[in-house]
Amino acid sequence: DGGITQSPKYLFRKEGQNVTLSCEQNLNHDAMYWYRQDPGQGLRLIYYSQIVNDFQKGDIAEGYSVSREKKESFPLTVTSAQKNPTAFYLCATSRDNSYEQYFGPGTRLTVT
């Protein structure tokens, strides 16, 4: 069954702790993306990766880090430097040379 999995669905952390959000895909798509969704703000791009071992900052990369060691996986780390980390995080993928993106179910992160 092809798709994108994000785990966990809900995540709670204390302020000052780093936390890593998982994104795995078996669609064999080259590109992967991380977005942050806040009410009334739409989707804002954090990081994206076109190929393994390469990634670029999006519009709001400060306080986040990523890695792309495997085609299937694109984990996002929310560091303690992120001033307002509580949000809904969405992972997406796309085929090479295609703008159409496919989304995972999301992880809701709450930092207190």
Added chain:
Amino acid sequence: AQSVSQHNHHVILSEAASLELGCNYSYGGTVNLFWYVQYPGQHLQLLLKYFSGDPLVKGIKGFEAEFIKSKFSFNLRKPSVQWSDTAEYFCAVPSPYYGNNRLAFGKGNQVVVIP
């Protein structure tokens, strides 16, 4: 940078009413246009897309959208909504200044259909 405008963030309407959501974008160099929908508790999913051809495109669940090149618009419509259309709707347009297949998303329209 590409910007995508969606007005009237909150829309409340009764079943059987008609729905139209506006989408305007700033850069007209591409015709890859998308509407995504996020039903409560579900994944963000593609509602419809336009790449070329007939500017009136039809998507799932009776939705349609019209591409008007001269107006940089891609408005979403449904003639008669149902309670199950309650969702958040996002317009997305390629961000050519960045390349690499990036999309720019609008801020979304939260649509609530009252039975």
